[in-house]
Amino acid sequence: METLPKEIKKIINDCYPYIKEFNPAQKHVIDSGYLENRDNYVIAIPTASGKTVLGVMATLEAILKGGKALYAAPLISIQNEKVKEFKQFEEHGIKVGKHPSSSDLSVMVFESFDALTRFSWDTLRDVDTIILDEFHMIGEYSRGPTLECAITRAKIINPNLRIVALSATLQNMDEIEGWLEATIVEHDYRPVPLNKEVLNTEMFNTNNKNEVVVKIVEKAIEDNSQALSFVSTRLFTENLANYVSGKIKRKVTTEQKKRFKKVAEAILEVPEKKGSRPTSTCLKLAESAENGTAFYHAGLFNEQKEIIEEEFRVGNLLMIAATPSLMYGVNLPSRSVVIRDYTRWTSQGSQTIPVFDYEQMSGRAGRPQYDDVGFSYLVAKSLDEAHDLQERYVHGEVESTNSKLIENKDAIYKQIIAQVSSNLNKTPEEIQDFFKMTFYGYQMNNNPSMALFADDSLKFEIENALEFLLKNGILQAIPSGLNATALGNLIAKSNYSVETAVKLKEYASQTEFIDTNQLIYHLASTSDLPLISFKSRKNKDPVREMMAKKGLFATDIANPEATTVALIEWIDERNEYEIENMYNVYSASTRRSAYEASLLVKFLKNIFETIGKYNYSKDLDYLSARLYYGVKEDLIPLVLGVKRLGRKRARSLVNTFGEDLRPYSEKQLKKVEGVGPKLAEKIKIFSETYDN
Numbered sequence: 001m002e003t004l005p006k007e008i009k010k011i012i013n014d015c016y017p018y019i020k021e022f023n024p025a026q027k028h029v030i031d032s033g034y035l036e037n038r039d040n041y042v043i044a045i046p047t048a049s050g051k052t053v054l055g056v057m058a059t060l061e062a063i064l065k066g067g068k069a070l071y072a073a074p075l076i077s078i079q080n081e082k083v084k085e086f087k088q089f090e091e092h093g094i095k096v097g098k099h100p101s102s103s104d105l106s107v108m109v110f111e112s113f114d115a116l117t118r119f120s121w122d123t124l125r126d127v128d129t130i131i132l133d134e135f136h137m138i139g140e141y142s143r144g145p146t147l148e149c150a151i152t153r154a155k156i157i158n159p160n161l162r163i164v165a166l167s168a169t170l171q172n173m174d175e176i177e178g179w180l181e182a183t184i185v186e187h188d189y190r191p192v193p194l195n196k197e198v199l200n201t202e203m204f205n206t207n208n209k210n211e212v213v214v215k216i217v218e219k220a221i222e223d224n225s226q227a228l229s230f231v232s233t234r235l236f237t238e239n240l241a242n243y244v245s246g247k248i249k250r251k252v253t254t255e256q257k258k259r260f261k262k263v264a265e266a267i268l269e270v271p272e273k274k275g276s277r278p279t280s281t282c283l284k285l286a287e288s289a290e291n292g293t294a295f296y297h298a299g300l301f302n303e304q305k306e307i308i309e310e311e312f313r314v315g316n317l318l319m320i321a322a323t324p325s326l327m328y329g330v331n332l333p334s335r336s337v338v339i340r341d342y343t344r345w346t347s348q349g350s351q352t353i354p355v356f357d358y359e360q361m362s363g364r365a366g367r368p369q370y371d372d373v374g375f376s377y378l379v380a381k382s383l384d385e386a387h388d389l390q391e392r393y394v395h396g397e398v399e400s401t402n403s404k405l406i407e408n409k410d411a412i413y414k415q416i417i418a419q420v421s422s423n424l425n426k427t428p429e430e431i432q433d434f435f436k437m438t439f440y441g442y443q444m445n446n447n448p449s450m451a452l453f454a455d456d457s458l459k460f461e462i463e464n465a466l467e468f469l470l471k472n473g474i475l476q477a478i479p480s481g482l483n484a485t486a487l488g489n490l491i492a493k494s495n496y497s498v499e500t501a502v503k504l505k506e507y508a509s510q511t512e513f514i515d516t517n518q519l520i521y522h523l524a525s526t527s528d529l530p531l532i533s534f535k536s537r538k539n540k541d542p543v544r545e546m547m548a549k550k551g552l553f554a555t556d557i558a559n560p561e562a563t564t565v566a567l568i569e570w571i572d573e574r575n576e577y578e579i580e581n582m583y584n585v586y587s588a589s590t591r592r593s594a595y596e597a598s599l600l601v602k603f604l605k606n607i608f609e610t611i612g613k614y615n616y617s618k619d620l621d622y623l624s625a626r627l628y629y630g631v632k633e634d635l636i637p638l639v640l641g642v643k644r645l646g647r648k649r650a651r652s653l654v655n656t657f658g659e660d661l662r663p664y665s666e667k668q669l670k671k672v673e674g675v676g677p678k679l680a681e682k683i684k685i686f687s688e689t690y691d692n
């Protein structure tokens with residue numbers, strides 16, 4: 001701490017009082033001159049080893065000299081967490097927020113940073129330093145290209161921008177170093193030493209991996225600690241949580257049972273607050289929670305996921321069984337981590353997980369300030385398998401982090417549109433030059449065996465992409481060079497995939513009449529609508545029958561069809577309890593899917609208008625509102641006109657008094673359950689001003 005500039009030291013001491021001294025990894029970074037020079041940096045130190053505070057100090061260094069700083073994170077949840085953490089800097093006169101134009105330190109997600117590089121150059125030029133959290137996501141198929149191209153554009157628009165990347169340890173750091181022209185600092189310090197083991201079911205006289213998980217949880221109970229178990233599917237998380245719950249219930253003390261019971265009750269309250277009864281998934285989750293275990297996957301209500309995270313943190317859950325999605329964005333360490341499944345389903349079938357994912361899951365083991373050691377376990381069913389896992393994972397090297405910019409076709413389209421619509425590039429040659437400056441371009445040109453093909457293969461990809469974009473009316477070739485059409489500019493301003501935009505444009509071009517059910521099915525076939533999943537492969541007939549009843553031809557009955565039917569029921573005012581039981585789907589994600597569908601309908605309306613079809617706008621506005629509120633058409637004026645009324649009370653009002661509420665007094669309106677004086681007054685004002 002002593003070597004810190006005193007201003008920074010004061011702020012760190014005030015805002016992080018529990019940080020008495022820097023750990024070896026942090027010292028290693030600081031001693032490298034990190035706060036004295038303005039080099040780009042890549043800081044690769046393990047999870048929970050204090051990267052954030054290192055990033056923070058670089059921002060403070062810039063801000064205290066009168067500059068502005070950005071902190072870019074991969075997820076909204078991390079963005080919110082960091083804003084909350086950094087807000088305390090305001091006591092030192094540092095403005096913290098989400099928008100660089102009004103903050104000294106602004107925290108944003110990668111997509112917002114990308115938008116800054118495309119639409120707000122002056123604001124970007126005011127930024128002195130950017131911190132890129134979870135930088136290793138640059139190798140991710142879906143979001144890596146966005147991050148990579150945003151960095152490339154930022155370096156062009158603001159060449160003096162200092163880039164500090166916070167990353168997990170990567171195998172090909174030299175390539176990152178070359179591309180970013182950065183100083184790489186790596187260190188393997190962890191606040192809590194990690195003990196990586198491979199267990200063999202034969203050691204426990206069983207061939208059931210779940211038995212091994214039970215033993216680990218029983219050990220956790222003895223140590224007064226907890227366990228995180230990672231499995232490959234939602235159903236497995238539920239089965240494992242239930243299995244362990246049943247096996248440990250006799251080992252749970254009365255005092256623990258009381259606390260666990262409260263967690264179960266909180267879980268069941270969530271659907272009730274939403275006007276739905278607990279679904280069978282809620283009941284299953286509550287049953288597990290009563291004995292201290294929970295399952296965690298995307299098919300739960302968000303509020304239930306938050307309850308599980310919070311209760312685990314305070315020790316009111318002994319084990320969470322989760323799909324790997326928990327890895328990203330939820331800071332939930334545990335003394336023990338069990339990776340029961342090391343395979344996952346991909347489009348090419350079942351594949352073993354990358355070593356990188358193993359490291360990310362393992363890295364969760366060991367809670368700073370609590371545990372003196374963390375344990376990560378892989379589970380094998382034979383000695384040979386155990387040996388293989390030891391070699392591949394425990395002693396394995398993480399894979400190279402490679403650009404996915406060219407593999408991800410949609411990313412090429414999106415980036416070419418971005419370059420042309422922001423007037424950064426007007427010709428294929430300029431586009432090619434841009435791509436050469438990306439991480440992809442750097443890797444190709446610096447790989448001796450690839451350099452020979454680099455230019456030609458890039459030229460080929462860009463020409464193919466331009467042909468597609470011109471053919472689909474997204475770009476046009478005019479004498480002054482390539483230009484984005486109205487559709488192209490619309491896509492550039494959205495985060496939707498080009499594939500989705502083209503599908504919706506085709507729909508808009510061919511449609512003469514809006515069939516709501518057909519349109520919802522069309523939305524469910526795009527890659528941008530979060531799907532509602534079947535709970536199991538069996539019992540798909542109700543969905544199949546409903547699709548047929550609505551005149552929707554489906555060759556296969558899978559999650560797009562389940563989503564279509566769930567959303568049709570949702571706008572028919574069914575609730576999650578009914579939808580789950582009627583169609584055997586994880587209906588807790590209905591609201592989120594319906595919300596995203598309502599936004600997609602607005603996007604479709606804009607697409608209609610870019611091709612000159614304005615006479616569908618009203619229908620589409622109505623459908624967007626129906627999806628957003630989950631209502632039939634007759635309720636739209638009321639739910640739109642009275643904020644926070646909600647569909648349940650709106651339906652009760654219309655069922656009680658009819659659509660015209662003008663004749664009724666506030667006293668009469670208050671007779672409807674859930675309508676208090678304030679709401680009755682708002683309803684009265686609305687009814688008198690609304691032109692029935």
Ligand SMILES: Nc1ncnc2c1ncn2[C@@H]1O[C@H](COP(=O)(O)OP(=O)(O)OP(=O)(O)O)[C@@H](O)[C@H]1O
Binds near residue numbers: 019022
């Ligand atoms: N030197 C230190 N002494 C004590 N606590 C520290 C120290 N450095 C950081 N911490 C605290 O340890 C916790 C983990 O730090 P931080 O979140 O920065 O780690 P991280 O590397 O960013 O983790 P992740 O990779 O999950 O983002 C935070 O609460 C942080 O304030």
